[in-house]
Amino acid sequence: MIHMAGVGKWYGDYHALRNVSLDVARGERIVICGPSGSGKSTLIRCINGLETHDEGVIRIGEDEVRPDRRVLQRIRARVGMVFQDFNLFPHLTILENCALAPMKVRGLARDAAEALARELLERVRIADQADKYPAQLSGGQQQRTAIARALAMQPEIILFDEPTSALDAEMVKEVLDIMKALATEGITMLCVTHEMGFAREVADRIIFMDAGQIVETGSPHDFFTAPCHERTRAFLSRLLY
Amino acid sequence: MRYVRTAPEPVRPAPPRPKRPALRSIVSGGANLLTTAIIVLFAIRAVPHLLSWAVTHGVWNGDGDACRDAGACWAFLRAKMPFILFGIYPEAERWRPILVVLILGAATLWSLPRAHWTRATLGLWGVAIVASLLLMAGGRLGLSPVPTSAWGGLPITMLLTIFSLALGFPLGIVLALARRSDMPVYRWTATALIEVMRAMPLVTLLFVASVMAPLLLPAGVTADNLTRALVAFVLSSSAYIAEVVRGGLQGVPPGQQESARALGLGRSTVLLSIILPQAIRKALAPLTSTVVVIIKNSSLVLVVGLFDLLSAGRVSLNDPAWPTPYAETYLVIALIYFVICYGFARYALHLERTTQGGERRP
Numbered sequence: 050m051i052h053m054a055g056v057g058k059w060y061g062d063y064h065a066l067r068n069v070s071l072d073v074a075r076g077e078r079i080v081i082c083g084p085s086g087s088g089k090s091t092l093i094r095c096i097n098g099l100e101t102h103d104e105g106v107i108r109i110g111e112d113e114v115r116p117d118r119r120v121l122q123r124i125r126a127r128v129g130m131v132f133q134d135f136n137l138f139p140h141l142t143i144l145e146n147c148a149l150a151p152m153k154v155r156g157l158a159r160d161a162a163e164a165l166a167r168e169l170l171e172r173v174r175i176a177d178q179a180d181k182y183p184a185q186l187s188g189g190q191q192q193r194t195a196i197a198r199a200l201a202m203q204p205e206i207i208l209f210d211e212p213t214s215a216l217d218a219e220m221v222k223e224v225l226d227i228m229k230a231l232a233t234e235g236i237t238m239l240c241v242t243h244e245m246g247f248a249r250e251v252a253d254r255i256i257f258m259d260a261g262q263i264v265e266t267g268s269p270h271d272f273f274t275a276p277c278h279e280r281t282r283a284f285l286s287r288l289l290y
Numbered sequence: 291m292r293y294v295r296t297a298p299e300p301v302r303p304a305p306p307r308p309k310r311p312a313l314r315s316i317v318s319g320g321a322n323l324l325t326t327a328i329i330v331l332f333a334i335r336a337v338p339h340l341l342s343w344a345v346t347h348g349v350w351n352g353d354g355d356a357c358r359d360a361g362a363c364w365a366f367l368r369a370k371m372p373f374i375l376f377g378i379y380p381e382a383e384r385w386r387p388i389l390v391v392l393i394l395g396a397a398t399l400w401s402l403p404r405a406h407w408t409r410a411t412l413g414l415w416g417v418a419i420v421a422s423l424l425l426m427a428g429g430r431l432g433l434s435p436v437p438t439s440a441w442g443g444l445p446i447t448m449l450l451t452i453f454s455l456a457l458g459f460p461l462g463i464v465l466a467l468a469r470r471s472d473m474p475v476y477r478w479t480a481t482a483l484i485e486v487m488r489a490m491p492l493v494t495l496l497f498v499a500s501v502m503a504p505l506l507l508p509a510g511v512t513a514d515n516l517t518r519a520l521v522a523f524v525l526s527s528s529a530y531i532a533e534v535v536r537g538g539l540q541g542v543p544p545g546q547q548e549s550a551r552a553l554g555l556g557r558s559t560v561l562l563s564i565i566l567p568q569a570i571r572k573a574l575a576p577l578t579s580t581v582v583v584i585i586k587n588s589s590l591v592l593v594v595g596l597f598d599l600l601s602a603g604r605v606s607l608n609d610p611a612w613p614t615p616y617a618e619t620y621l622v623i624a625l626i627y628f629v630i631c632y633g634f635a636r637y638a639l640h641l642e643r644t645t646q647g648g649e650r651r652p
Contacts, residue, residue, distance in 0.1 A: 097550055126554035134551035140567050149563065150553040195549075200648065202553060 050075040050206065050237050051096060056105035058091055058261075065091045066102065066255055067261040075205075078238045080269075083258035084284065089241040092258070094210045096239070097121075097128045101249075105198040109206070126154050129199030129207040133214050135191040137183040137198070143170065144179040147198045154202065162201075169197040173227050190222030207231070209240040245288060249273060257281050337642070354612035363615035367622055370606040377442015377605075384432065387445045390422045394448045402637060404645070415456070422449065432604065437561035438516040442597030444626075446516075450588040450598065453520050454527040455581065462531025463566065469536055480532070487529035493593055495522045500594040519591050527584045534580050538573030541563065573647060578638035582631045589627075599623055 051073040058151035066088050073079055081089045094100040095107060098114050098121040107114040109124050137146050147166035151157045157165065170176040173193040175186075183191055192212055197198065199207055213221045225247050232238055232251045242248065248255055248269060255272040257265045257280075265278045276282045345363025345633070351367070357363035367374075378388045397418040401411055426445060429435035468480035499522035500515055542565055551562040570577070592601030603623045607614050 097552055099552060101427055121551075122554050122556060124554075128552075130549070130552040132545060132552075133547055134545055136543075136545040138546065138550070138564055138568075140571060150555060152562070153556070153559045154554045198553070 050110065051239075052108040053096075053105070054106045056092075056095060056102045056107060058088075058100065058102050059094060065261050066095070068117055068149075069105070069263055071256070071263065073206075073237060073243070075241065076235045076254045078232050078251055079240065079256060080252040080254075080260060081239065081241045081256045082243065082245070082248065082284075083264070087258040088261040089258050090210050091128075091261075093210060093239050094205055095209060097125050097130055099130075101135070101143055115275065122154075122218050126202055127205050131192070131195050131199050131209045131212050132208065133211040135183070135188070135195045135215070137191055137194055139183050142180050142182055143175070143186070144223075145192060147201045150198070151201050151217035166197070166201055168199050170194070172200075172230075173197045174223075187220060188216045189223045192220075192224045196224075196227055196231070204236070206237040206239070209238070209242065211243070212243050213242065213244055245273075257285075258285065293599075318615060322478045354609075357613050357615065358592070362618050363613060364618060366612050366615050367618055369612075370609070370619075373443075373606045374599065374603045374619070375443045376445070377602040378440050379442055380434075380436060380440065383428070383436060386428070386433070386436075387441075387443070390425050390445045391448065393418050393422055393425075394445075396451065404641075419452070419456075438514050439595075441516065443602045444599055446591070446596060446598045447588050450520065450523055450591065451585050454523040454584050455523045456590070458527030458531055464533055465528055466535040466539060467533035467561070469532065483525075484529045484532050487526050488533070490526075492522070492526050492587055492590055495526055496590060496594050498522070515594060516596060519594055519596060523584075523587070524644070526587075527580075530580050530583070531577070534573050534576045535569060537576065538569035541572040542554035542568045572639060574642045574645075578635055581633060585631055585634065586627060599626060 051071070051261070053071045055066070056069040059194075069088075069092060071092075075282050082090065083089050089098055095102045096109070096114065098116070101116050102114075109128060112120060114121070114124060126246055136151070137143075140148065140290055144163060144166050146161040147169060148159070151162040151165055152159060166177060167179060170179055173196055175190055175193050175197070176284070178186055178190060178194075183194065186194065192215075196212075211226050212228070215223060221244070225244060228247070229251055238241075240247075240252075250269075252269050254266055255269055256263055256277075257272070257278070260282050265276065265281045267277075272281070273285070276285055332523065343361040345361075349363050349365045350634065351358045352365050353369075354366075363416050372381075372384065375391075376384055379387050394547050397415055400406055422445070423435060424430060425433070426441055427436060427438070428448075465480045465484055468476040471477050471480075496519055499518040504517050546564055546568065547560060550564040555564070574605075589598055589600040592604065597605065600623055603619050607616065607619060
């Protein structure tokens, strides 16, 4: 489903991704963790071309990710993304936020797009807020809207970039619950997160990154109980306080 | 050590807060009191004087002779109002500019509510503008032709303003986007155009358009004075609008663009549905100022011999049959501008309050 081979990325002279190779199977649930600045976000932002990689190959199915507008638009229609800061469109209602892309990209009629949007808002348990604006919602509700907005494109893959990092502690759970439900539905998930409980419960595979490299990958069981790399052990020991 | 609440703390109304007296800053302290006293004394002396000029000794009826050695000559304005409003447009055809003012005014009023911001309204404006130009110029449908040099007064002011905005706005947005473009050629061109237009006084620009353009245009191509002035207005307006819109664009967080692109939206959708609505909303307050300045700037066409509201007023003062009531004439013209500009500013404020889209909670 996702094939990355020898991917390198620089910000100026800073080497942000170093020779990253990763293959993700259809329906696989991946959690990417690691200290800040380790390249986790850069990695998943390269998958939908929000960042341009400088070397190596990234393929989504048959499509190669390259800086070509049409190719990127086609890939992004298949790859949903949820951001740390929600990034809802503040001038549109919750319903319009979710119905916009299906109308403009998939060419659905307004009625069909809104019906789809309502159905997804139901699924993230926020249907009663459909006619409000993002600023009138709590952080957790906004992030659930953002998930519904991404799902409205019926993507094959969904990328989460620290989806709970900007939330109050009391709202983290409501977002994680939605993500857990999603994980049981067969969609391919890549999730950058510090929520180790979620990783342990949901992930098929955990990828640990440090300094732009993949340091260790493994099943949650191996990762938490028998970490091999010294850097992973140091990271895990600091999490348990 | 351990504490557990047994009964909830009651919610009570807020205690009374001392109100800040509205007059305090102008009556407290020696200097403030003195300044206030001087201003009040001045007003007390000025008001009766003004009233006696405007009302008691004001002349409302009669001709030029009745106004000599009297107060305000309102009779002059009654006699000259058609000329001030419609300039030297042939009197027999005056119904045409009257109709134009009504058409453009009605189209403007119709466009105010947000519910009317539709494609149909856009089409309506197209019809209104074509009809207005046709009515003014004539030469078709059995209307006698009237050259633009004979157009004047309020229709000129309205047409100049509407064209400056209708063409200046899209051009300004294009310039603002070009100035932020990654493509150096676009960026440099837009920057050069904006900076030159802003650095030149509009009066100079009008002179250039009116005097230099005939020299620059290829032989055989002519543009009348009104068209040339219009081009100058559109270019100048677009430069100012571009900078205000650019400010608004800078206020839209980069995450908006990213999340829109991540949904697979195309470039034009990202721009038209996501970025521009937010940018213009953020720029609404400075945009209002810019538009009001553009409305008032239309009066500058008097320097190139066009008869807008203000220049028609000036010309009407040249009639030897009347004394020259400058103050009254300018006062009335100022009042017309005030009504238009203040009306627009209030409308923009209303828009600002109602289109926040939840950014400011209702």
